[in-house]
Amino acid sequence: MNTLLLAITAIALVVLVALVLRPVQEIDAPEKEEDARISPLLRGINYLLSDEPDLALKEMVQVARLRSEAADVYMALGEMFRSKGEIGRAVRIHQNLLARPDLPKSVHLQAHLALATDFQTGGLLDRALYQYQKALEIQSDHAGALEACLRIREQSSEWLVAEDLLSRLERVRNESYSSHRAYLFSEMARQCFQQDNTEEAHAYAKRALELDESCAPARMVKIELALQENQTEAAEDGIRNLWQHAREHFPLVIPCLLQHESFYHSHGRPLLHDLWHEFHDAELMLAWIEALANIQTTKEAKLCCDEMAFEPRSLRQSLRLHAVLGKDNDAHTRFARQWRKTARNFSCEQCGVEVVEVRWQCPQCHSWGTLHPKSEEKV
Ligand SMILES: [Zn+2]
Incomplete structure (x- = not known):
């Protein structure tokens, strides 16, 4: 006014x-x-x-x-x-x-x-x-x-x-926007990958990572390309590099590993197992359990949780776990599932906007790579 x-x-x-x-x-x-x-x-x-x-x-x-x-x-x-x-x-x-x-x-x-x-x-x-x-x-x-x-x-x-x-x-402006350009290249790589133009997809992912080694979407395209081409070693390297350079976005790759069943059993699962035992990263574990429940069965998710001896250490973690493993007709489970669907898990370091699903470009301030997972959610 x-x-x-x-x-x-x-x-x-x-x-x-x-x-x-x-x-x-x-x-x-x-x-x-x-x-x-x-x-x-x-x-x-x-x-x-x-x-x-x-x-x-x-x-x-x-x-x-x-x-x-x-x-x-x-x-x-x-x-x-x-x-x-x-x-x-x-x-x-x-x-x-x-x-x-x-x-x-x-x-x-x-x-x-x-x-x-x-x-x-x-x-x-x-x-x-x-x-x-x-x-x-x-x-x-x-x-x-x-x-x-x-x-x-x-x-x-x-x-x-x-x-x-x-x-x-x-x-x-006489300024360099190399990280922004890396994200544009990673989008081009994703587009080429979806159109089965693997050669160009490789090239754009490479150019993106030359500009910004922490560009998670480019690393993910590289991993998906390697999995699709059955390049086991390259896939494993890609996963380790994602862990090393863009750990906060690592959980996003787990569903993709599960979708390549034979790779998952021979390499993916042992790798996740090792990372869990070395770093005890709850985000990794929860994403793994959620992916198992979504792609395989809740029983598999429960088995994995028990086998890795995972114990939630915060309200947020226990809600996420309960949303997957809770009994179906239980009021707590219903609440946890509702919360999981609507919880704003990512926030922008530039403008503070909070969103439910990951995005590489902020929907509010349009910056690239500024949305990070929130570690704690007020419940
Ligand atoms: Zn923003």
Whole structure:
């Protein structure tokens, strides 16, 4: 609401200045026209003061219509409509502005950016991209427009284009985004892997790890490739490297090991067994038990838990274990399972957002590799 009030006040000021500075012949205009110009403004301010921003907006639109030369008023109005979620009206305002033949070049850039933001807010990504492109034609090193395009390309999994935009952004800002690039390469590797293009998948995973050795998704693609190609030694190396360089995300690979049954029995299981006995990492053990229950049977999960002599040491750990091994009709089990489904297990080190499932890119601040597993959950 404060932003809205500020914006309306800014418009009121712009219009007031415009009215004060207007040419002499306009002052001599008939009183009726004067009324038509001033009264919506005064009414607008009045509504504003009596805390009725909707009615104030309506009057301000009237002012902008009458004072057609005031581009700033249009820009501020569009901004206001967008912040109120009225995307259609914001779009119309910015489009009208761009259609004006006398519009200065500097306002053109702003209007394209504003229109792009309208479309992006409304989820019309193609149109948003087109407008950002128009803005970049006016100013090719506009970091904000480049960043917005990058975000949209990432959102639509167009990793190659995204990587190109990242390079442009690096040049404009004179900064290196090598870890960000590693994640883009790891996404490309995953995409190639899913399309059975194993050669490219290998190449992109390698490039990702050259840039950032702790890039867990790239390490996971490498392990999955090795498993698929029955490269037992490479798979084992991959698993050990994941443990060494990205331990917090290690549990994610366990279901994948279980899905390759013969590898799991010959190499995977002994490896997990060794890691457990050496490090006593509860996250590893719980992920193992959960994966066994999901992919094999609850009985297997229980056997593993007993054999490894696993004892939960916190409320969170005991809830996770109970969700898997508890009796089906038990109220505690029901609670534990509900908690397991909805517990936010990962939080972003940049913006603090918490999510249920792992993500490599933060859904809120869009940083890469900043979501880490939470060790303790308030229950
Ligand atoms: Zn974040």
